[in-house]
Amino acid sequence: EAGVTQFPSHSVIEKGQTVTLRCDPISGHDNLYWYRRVMGKEIKFLLHFVKESKQDESGMPNNRFLAERTGGTYSTLKVQPAELEDSGVYFCASSQDRGRRAFFGQGTRLTVV
Amino acid sequence: LAKTTQPISMDSYEGQEVNITCSHNNIATNDYITWYQQFPSQGPRFIIQGYKTKVTNEVASLFIPADRKSSTLSLPRVSLSDTAVYYCLVGDPGSYNTDKLIFGTGTRLQVFP
Numbered sequence: 001e002a003g004v005t006q007f008p009s010h011s012v013i014e015k016g017q018t019v020t021l022r023c024d025p026i027s028g029h030d031n032l033y034w035y036r037r038v039m040g041k042e043i044k045f046l047l048h049f050v051k052e053s054k055q056d057e058s059g060m061p062n063n064r065f066l067a068e069r070t071g072g073t074y075s076t077l078k079v080q081p082a083e084l085e086d087s088g089v090y091f092c093a094s095s096q097d098r099g100r101r102a103f104f105g106q107g108t109r110l111t112v113v
Numbered sequence: 114l115a116k117t118t119q120p121i122s123m124d125s126y127e128g129q130e131v132n133i134t135c136s137h138n139n140i141a142t143n144d145y146i147t148w149y150q151q152f153p154s155q156g157p158r159f160i161i162q163g164y165k166t167k168v169t170n171e172v173a174s175l176f177i178p179a180d181r182k183s184s185t186l187s188l189p190r191v192s193l194s195d196t197a198v199y200y201c202l203v204g205d206p207g208s209y210n211t212d213k214l215i216f217g218t219g220t221r222l223q224v225f226p
Binding site (some may be wrong): 056059067101102103104105107 | 115154155156157158159162213214216217218
């Protein structure tokens with residue numbers, strides 16, 4: 001069974017540019033989550049999709065971040081325009097049942113210079 | 114959401130049993146206790162989840178006393194590959210408001226040969 005896949009694994013962009021991160025959850029998992037860890041900080045929740053609907057986006061830092069999950073399959077997280085403080089590792093996770101075991105991807109390391 | 118407290122770091126030697134204790138004094142009636150493991154450059158990986166008494170799987174055991182204000186993750190006969198950060202999380206799997214995972218600082222376990 002394929003796990004959660006994230007693309008790209010690394011991204012280096014200049015301040016002001018746009019970056020789009022992609023997450024392919026485990027097939028059949030309705031729940032999809034985005035988390036991130038910025039340098040020296042704890043892993044923080046960003047948002048939660050149930051199928052294509054945003055269930056909880058309380059962790060999104062500001063309106064420069066836009067997450068979508070069209071069709072309830074893969075999800076994208078766009079940062080536009082990127083700022084230096086957006087640098088960190090972005091994790092995607094999926095689960096079959098809410099609150100149960102979540103499967104995480106390898107993460108996308110974003111560096112904004 | 115219940116706050117958790119764990120040791121920042123622990124050291125052990127190969128073949129020893131490691132016990133990591135997590136305090137969660139404000140745990141709610143419906144909260145479960147879940148442990149995740151994270152290796153460098155990887156996403157967190159589910160280890161074990163429990164509600165009370167003892168839970169055991171092929172990887173670890175989880176001991177939860179009657180008052181549930183703490184829990185202990187037990188790793189039998191650790192190897193070098195068990196060197197990782199271990200996170201204790203507390204939440205209600207069935208609650209909309211606590212569906213997201215709240216990661217603390219975790220415990221960095223270093224296993225020496």
